[in-house]
Amino acid sequence: MSDVQGYIDREMHRFQEELFEFLRIPSVSTSSEHTSDIRAAANWLEARMREAGLETEVMETQGHPVVLGEWRGAPSGAPTVLIYGHYDVQPAEPLEEWHSPAFEPTVRDGNLYARGASDDKGQLYLHIKALEAHLKGAGSLPVNVVVLAEGEEEIGSPNLLPFVEAYHQRLACDAVVISDGSMFAPDLPSLLFSLRGLAYFEIHVKGPRGDLHSGTYGGAVVNPGNVLARILASLKDETGRIAIPGFYDDVMEWDPATRDAIRSLPFDQEGFLKEVGAPSLGGEPGFSHLERVWIRPTCDVNGFLCGYTGEGAKTVLPSRAMAKVSFRLVPRQTPDRVRELMEEHLAQVSPPEVEVRLVELYGGRPWKADPEGEFFEAAKKALEDAFGTPPVLAGEGGSIPIVVDFQEILEAPVLLMGFAPPGANMHAPNEWIPLAYFEKGIRAVASFYTEIGG
Numbered sequence: 230m231s232d233v234q235g236y237i238d239r240e241m242h243r244f245q246e247e248l249f250e251f252l253r254i255p256s257v258s259t260s261s262e263h264t265s266d267i268r269a270a271a272n273w274l275e276a277r278m279r280e281a282g283l284e285t286e287v288m289e290t291q292g293h294p295v296v297l298g299e300w301r302g303a304p305s306g307a308p309t310v311l312i313y314g315h316y317d318v319q320p321a322e323p324l325e326e327w328h329s330p331a332f333e334p335t336v337r338d339g340n341l342y343a344r345g346a347s348d349d350k351g352q353l354y355l356h357i358k359a360l361e362a363h364l365k366g367a368g369s370l371p372v373n374v375v376v377l378a379e380g381e382e383e384i385g386s387p388n389l390l391p392f393v394e395a396y397h398q399r400l401a402c403d404a405v406v407i408s409d410g411s412m413f414a415p416d417l418p419s420l421l422f423s424l425r426g427l428a429y430f431e432i433h434v435k436g437p438r439g440d441l442h443s444g445t446y447g448g449a450v451v452n453p454g455n456v457l458a459r460i461l462a463s464l465k466d467e468t469g470r471i472a473i474p475g476f477y478d479d480v481m482e483w484d485p486a487t488r489d490a491i492r493s494l495p496f497d498q499e500g501f502l503k504e505v506g507a508p509s510l511g512g513e514p515g516f517s518h519l520e521r522v523w524i525r526p527t528c529d530v531n532g533f534l535c536g537y538t539g540e541g542a543k544t545v546l547p548s549r550a551m552a553k554v555s556f557r558l559v560p561r562q563t564p565d566r567v568r569e570l571m572e573e574h575l576a577q578v579s580p581p582e583v584e585v586r587l588v589e590l591y592g593g594r595p596w597k598a599d600p601e602g603e604f605f606e607a608a609k610k611a612l613e614d615a616f617g618t619p620p621v622l623a624g625e626g627g628s629i630p631i632v633v634d635f636q637e638i639l640e641a642p643v644l645l646m647g648f649a650p651p652g653a654n655m656h657a658p659n660e661w662i663p664l665a666y667f668e669k670g671i672r673a674v675a676s677f678y679t680e681i682g683g
């Protein structure tokens with residue numbers, strides 16, 4: 230047993246107790262009544278990082294502070310690894326649905342329940358403990374490290390990009406490691422090879438000045454609701470493919486080896502159908518379920534607003550209609566290009582009797598890793614050491630825009646290794662993490678540095 234893994238054995242109980250303390254601080258970033266808790270969490274984290282052997286600083290932003298930790302004592306020529314995580318959490322409501330209080334960490338059957346257990350305090354803290362195991366157990370780390378812990382992830386990281394741009398020299402690194410996601414399946418660790426991006430719009434259709442009587446005016450005045458329905462119907466064809474001309478031009482076709490690897494992953498279609506509770510599943514022809522949610526783009530109506538929707542009948546010809554429509558994007562697509570294509574398409578399909586306007590709400594670019602090189606190899610070996618099975622390469626249907634920014638600004642590969650269990654109830658009541666995953670995560674990250682150093 231190495232000094233490092235032996236240290237983890239001896240100190241594991243204290244590591245858990247510290248995590249409980251961290252979880253007791255209700256650092257909810259979205260609500261102003263928790264501003265002092267956010268500050269308390271930042272200060273608490275800084276103190277623990279200092280005790281672990283890092284040089285630390287709480288750095289102000291326009292919003293909640295960033296906690297920075299650094300250790301730069303590795304032999305010359307050793308790489309530098311940047312670890313990113315967040316110490317803020319989602320609100321705990323609805324409180325009555327928690328089986329134990331959200332901010333009172335409780336262990337049941339070896340699983341730790343608390344807001345932030347998986348997202349992301351548990352996963353951030355396991356990194357700090359892995360660093361401590363090297364610095365205190367072995368006396369040094371084989372690599373230089375920078376820890377960047379922000380307090381605004383759950384509100385969209387409004388100050389993170391300016392921070393990374395302003396301090397890009399201090400944050401310079403050879404690899405970025407992020408643990409803020411889930412494993413592919415229970416006890417099956419994973420490394421991500423892609424994230425989808427996002428382009429989010431509102432389509433506004435405006436007809437007559439005000440709502441009209443559908444008897445007096447209907448048939449002679451074009452109804453914005455009917456027009457919007459036609460527009461929405463034109464976005465996809467009946468097979469499930471997106472029908473906006475040019476939409477697939479930038480969509481990357483993945484290599485056959487990656488597609489084969491995705492298709493070979495275990496996927497429980499029946500269980501999934503049960504989970505979503507839909508009559509049956511559907512999607513783009515020619516692609517498997519995991520391909521549809523990982524490597525293919527989407528177009529989804531997220532909401533409608535039009536006319537009378539109260540009880541009973543009201544014969545109204547509404548003056549306006551609005552729909553929210555979002556696209557999940559895949560590598561080589563950009564939110565800007567999708568907006569241009571949407572504008573061209575709307576110009577084609579909109580009749581002259583109404584005004585149609587596109588409003589862009591939000592965009593984020595997709596991300597793709599090159600899952601090779603020394604850092605990926607070291608991560609694979611380390612995850613296998615800790616979990617007893619090699620990790621699978623997985624995609625992710627959701628979006629984390631900062632990942633692309635890290636990769637481009639810091640010019641370093643990003644490794645996304647999540648230690649949360651599938652179904653961790655992140656953002657929901659009864660968030661949890663198995664204590665075994667917290668410990669295996671510490672061991673895996675500690676081995677990762679040993680591997681790189683070796």
Ligand SMILES: [Zn+2]
Pocket residue numbers: 315348349382409
């Ligand atoms: Zn998170």
